[in-house]
Amino acid sequence: MSLFKKVSIVSCMALGLGMSASSFAEKIAIVGGKVHTVSAAGVIEEGTVLINEGRIQQVIEGTDVPSGYREIDARGKVVTPGFIGAYTSLGLEEVSMSAGVVDARTNEHPVSSVGAALDVQYAVNNDSTLIPITRIEGFTSAATALSHTGQLFQGQGAVISLATSFDSVMKPKAFMQIDVSNSGAEDNGGSRAAMWVAIHTIFEEVTFAQSYSLNPSEDWEGISSMADAKALIPVLKGEVPLLMKADRAADIAQILKLKQQYSDLNIVLVHGLEAWRLADELAAQKIPVIVNPEYNLPGGFDQLGATLENAARLHKAGVKVVIGMDTHNIRLATQHTGNAVANGLPHSAGIAALSINIAEIFGLDNEIGSLEPGKVADVVIWSGDPLEVTQTAVNVIIQGEEVEMTSRQTKLRDRYLKRDESVPVSYTRP
Amino acid sequence: MFKPNIKFGLALAVSAALLSACSSDHEEQKSTIVAGIDTNPFPSTYKVIDSAPFIITNVTILDGIGGKIEDGEILIQDGVIKEVGSSVSSVSDAIEIDGEGKWLTPGIIDNHSHLGVYPSPSTHSHSDGNEMTGPVTAEVWAEHSIWPQDPGFQRALAGGVTSLQILPGSANLFGGRSVTVKNVPNRTMQDMKFPGAPYGIKMACGENPKRVYGQKGGPMTRMANVAGYRSAWIDAQGYQKDWADYQADLDAGVSATPPKRDLNLETLAGVLNGEILVHMHCYRADEMTVMMDVMKEFDYKIGTFHHAVEAYKIGDKLAENGVCSAMWADWWGFKMEAYDGIKENVAMVHAAKACAIVHSDSDLGIQRLNQEAAKAWADGKRAGIDISQADAWTWLSANPAKSLGIFDKTGSLEEGKNADVVLWSTDPFSTYAQAEKVFIDGAMVYDRSKPESWPVSDFELGQVAEGDAK
Numbered sequence: 001m002s003l004f005k006k007v008s009i010v011s012c013m014a015l016g017l018g019m020s021a022s023s024f025a026e027k028i029a030i031v032g033g034k035v036h037t038v039s040a041a042g043v044i045e046e047g048t049v050l051i052n053e054g055r056i057q058q059v060i061e062g063t064d065v066p067s068g069y070r071e072i073d074a075r076g077k078v079v080t081p082g083f084i085g086a087y088t089s090l091g092l093e094e095v096s097m098s099a100g101v102v103d104a105r106t107n108e109h110p111v112s113s114v115g116a117a118l119d120v121q122y123a124v125n126n127d128s129t130l131i132p133i134t135r136i137e138g139f140t141s142a143a144t145a146l147s148h149t150g151q152l153f154q155g156q157g158a159v160i161s162l163a164t165s166f167d168s169v170m171k172p173k174a175f176m177q178i179d180v181s182n183s184g185a186e187d188n189g190g191s192r193a194a195m196w197v198a199i200h201t202i203f204e205e206v207t208f209a210q211s212y213s214l215n216p217s218e219d220w221e222g223i224s225s226m227a228d229a230k231a232l233i234p235v236l237k238g239e240v241p242l243l244m245k246a247d248r249a250a251d252i253a254q255i256l257k258l259k260q261q262y263s264d265l266n267i268v269l270v271h272g273l274e275a276w277r278l279a280d281e282l283a284a285q286k287i288p289v290i291v292n293p294e295y296n297l298p299g300g301f302d303q304l305g306a307t308l309e310n311a312a313r314l315h316k317a318g319v320k321v322v323i324g325m326d327t328h329n330i331r332l333a334t335q336h337t338g339n340a341v342a343n344g345l346p347h348s349a350g351i352a353a354l355s356i357n358i359a360e361i362f363g364l365d366n367e368i369g370s371l372e373p374g375k376v377a378d379v380v381i382w383s384g385d386p387l388e389v390t391q392t393a394v395n396v397i398i399q400g401e402e403v404e405m406t407s408r409q410t411k412l413r414d415r416y417l418k419r420d421e422s423v424p425v426s427y428t429r430p
Numbered sequence: 431m432f433k434p435n436i437k438f439g440l441a442l443a444v445s446a447a448l449l450s451a452c453s454s455d456h457e458e459q460k461s462t463i464v465a466g467i468d469t470n471p472f473p474s475t476y477k478v479i480d481s482a483p484f485i486i487t488n489v490t491i492l493d494g495i496g497g498k499i500e501d502g503e504i505l506i507q508d509g510v511i512k513e514v515g516s517s518v519s520s521v522s523d524a525i526e527i528d529g530e531g532k533w534l535t536p537g538i539i540d541n542h543s544h545l546g547v548y549p550s551p552s553t554h555s556h557s558d559g560n561e562m563t564g565p566v567t568a569e570v571w572a573e574h575s576i577w578p579q580d581p582g583f584q585r586a587l588a589g590g591v592t593s594l595q596i597l598p599g600s601a602n603l604f605g606g607r608s609v610t611v612k613n614v615p616n617r618t619m620q621d622m623k624f625p626g627a628p629y630g631i632k633m634a635c636g637e638n639p640k641r642v643y644g645q646k647g648g649p650m651t652r653m654a655n656v657a658g659y660r661s662a663w664i665d666a667q668g669y670q671k672d673w674a675d676y677q678a679d680l681d682a683g684v685s686a687t688p689p690k691r692d693l694n695l696e697t698l699a700g701v702l703n704g705e706i707l708v709h710m711h712c713y714r715a716d717e718m719t720v721m722m723d724v725m726k727e728f729d730y731k732i733g734t735f736h737h738a739v740e741a742y743k744i745g746d747k748l749a750e751n752g753v754c755s756a757m758w759a760d761w762w763g764f765k766m767e768a769y770d771g772i773k774e775n776v777a778m779v780h781a782a783k784a785c786a787i788v789h790s791d792s793d794l795g796i797q798r799l800n801q802e803a804a805k806a807w808a809d810g811k812r813a814g815i816d817i818s819q820a821d822a823w824t825w826l827s828a829n830p831a832k833s834l835g836i837f838d839k840t841g842s843l844e845e846g847k848n849a850d851v852v853l854w855s856t857d858p859f860s861t862y863a864q865a866e867k868v869f870i871d872g873a874m875v876y877d878r879s880k881p882e883s884w885p886v887s888d889f890e891l892g893q894v895a896e897g898d899a900k
Contacts, residue, residue: 062736096763101766256621298551305898328761329760342862389808392809412772412773425743
């Protein structure tokens with residue numbers, strides 16, 4: 001428990017930094033919407049969300065607004081917490097291919113022999129066009145991480161706010177990543193027989209390193225670099241969640257064994273196409289799973305059990321399900337969730353999979369992920385059911401501030417919708 | 431009744447040699463010999479599955495050509511749509527389905543798929559979609575790479591896809607011939623081949639050819655891409671003339687030696703003759719416009735630009751030239767030429783009165799093309815482009831059918847057409863809609879309510895989760 005407290009204090013400090021640039025004094029009332037609080041208060045059919053000082057002050061039934069609030073009419077609409085991109089490279093990648101440096105991918109560097117030390121907190125570009133493009137679709141924050149290192153670990157990810165800011169990192173070192181699927185094995189000795197020995201060896205090194213002074217004057221001959229070992233100490237203690245990518249049931253069983261051996265580990269399963277086959281075991285070990293519920297094809301021999309019912313089966317067994325794996329189109333996580341619902345996931349679990357469940361796995365559930373008094377005012381008003389492909393976000397509030405619903409894409413649209421044929425196109429400024 | 435119409439014969443084929451076979455029993459297509467050359471060496475062996483007639487009543491119908499019928503009915507018999515309207519004749523042995531609350535549409539036609547040529551599992555040994563050994567490989571045919579056991583076909587069927595075009599990849603200026611298939615996988619590619627569908631050719635603009643060949647002898651620039659198309663067309667014109675001269679000699683009773691066959695030029699000449707349809711991967715507005723000039727220079731027809739991420743910038747030019755655009759709803763940013771993608775692309779192309787198509791290019795996307803169209807429709811509507819759902823469904827039916835040259839056979843719910851039909855659980859513009867029953871040529875090939883009847887590929891037999899809810 002003390003562990004979580006510590007983490008949330010750190011996150012409050014980070015958040016404070018990020019927010020200091022903006023003015024969030026405005027008092028806003030979002031009036032009359034169907035409010036998904038994603039908390040014990042459940043869904044309020046006609047409710048009002050009161051925002052003050054950048055935080056949620058209260059969620060009340062009905063439409064009686066105390067004086068002094070700017071009102072936003074949400075009657076006939078749906079209100080949710082801002083959704084969180086669960087597994088992205090937002091801020092690290094502008095154009096994926098043949099377009100210069102992509103910070104989501106690393107080359108080998110002597111600072112890290114196994115990839116654990118790599119840290120994306122230094123790489124986030126707040127001016128990325130992906131940020132407005134994503135937030136106007138109802139996503140107000142995101143976990144962001146490396147997509148490929150070629151090493152055993154894919155470094156430390158961060159949680160970022162999608163507000164306009166010069167410092168959008170809400171929580172640096174929010175998680176560590178490792179890939180133990182086919183692709184991980186391919187990059188690490190070509191076989192699980194090599195990869196898992198490396199994992200166990202490194203964990204032994206880090207166990208040793210916990211009681212060792214890791215500074216440049218000491219000798220260190222681990223297969224992980226000194227920086228890697230330092231980064232892995234809080235992982236081994238369970239202070240930093242370890243996101244483990246795996247699909248095959250046998251690989252997930254190895255993960256469960258690792259958890260038995262290192263019981264402090266705070267493991268989150270990623271991808272998990274065959275996770276439904278071990279749903280009871282994952283539930284018992286309280287291991288959440290980040291999925292794309294649309295993956296239903298055997299892309300490799302470790303994905304044969306892929307099914308559209310993965311999310312529903314996991315949820316039914318009591319596993320915490322999180323949805324959202326993409327970067328340029330993480331905004332489509334609502335559609336992915338809708339398809340999970342079409343295949344058996346309860347709607348409320350779908351909304352939680354985009355919000356509170358994500359906040360919980362990254363230890364930010366005191367701050368974001370639900371509409372509860374005291375939380376950061378990340379709130380979205382939708383034209384209707386957010387999981388319906390024909391509906392959309394109509395107002396987005398991040399940290400108590402309403403964001404402009406424009407992006408480079410809406411500007412391109414408007415330029416060509418309103419093209420003046422009498423002048424060259426570059427003279428039209430929407 | 432469909433008419434296997436074998437007119438995709440070798441370009442050089444003079445019109446007299448074209449055979450138009452007419453058959454009532456869906457018989458196998460026969461080879462055609464033109465100027466001593468078999469123009470159809472891999473004929474379709476697709477067979478319509480025998481089925482009792484079906485009558486679906488009380489259903490909301492989108493006919494795929496812009497019409498909507500509330501409380502409508504359809505009669506499917508002998509593989510074709512016999513009647514469609516507010517009421518249909520009763521047939522004694524018909525199976526009746528109550529369509530209360532459900533919607534009926536033409537089967538989805540995906541004009542951009544790599545199923546079978548880039549199948550699942552995506553092992554190196556199955557990666558047969560792109561002959562990346564030279565920028566001009568019009569001699570290769572995608573149908574020779576198709577692995578009919580790709581489980582992606584069954585998944586696409588559950589998403590209401592009844593026909594699809596399988597294309598070579600986009601690394602080459604000329605990537606080879608495409609093929610259109612019925613989504614009824616069987617033992618062989620020929621078993622799936624859409625009877626009478628013309629061939630297509632895959633061409634590609636932009637980044638891919640220059641990236642792949644930039645260090646392998648070129649093209650390494652877009653200007654060399656264009657030089658490459660033009661040089662190839664000049665060669666094709668020469669080849670076309672050699673064979674025309676030969677045919678003229680034959681016709682005049684002069685003894686002549688036939689020119690040496692060249693598979694690459696045979697396909698290119700087929701394009702110049704208008705018998706092979708052009709499917710050109712092209713993202714940028716400026717490049718599409720250059721290609722329409724090349725098209726005029728060499729007097730051929732570009733049927734469809736594929737991906738066409740910037741088509742919204744030149745809707746007027748696309749309409750003027752009668753070129754279709756096959757698009758995603760919202761993919762963008764994965765490379766520079768996709769950086770200007772917007773969600774209103776499809777609707778803006780439609781609003782410009784150009785031909786709009788929603789395609790997948792994805793083994794996942796192909797499973798929910800109705801949702802892709804729904805997004806594009808809704809995004810257009812919010813931008814002030816008011817398109818009816820019935821018109822929007824043309825993006826998945828009539829327009830791709832036209833793009834593939836099969837609109838006389840499928841792509842709409844009109845009397846006499848192939849009964850390629852989907853019954854949806856609800857409005858297919860909803861995320862929650864599912865294809866409940868899928869009919870191809872009048873046979874129910876997918877029934878969501880009967881898991882034991884779901885098709886399973888050879889690959890998935892005896893594997894984990896065989897026959898599971900996919």
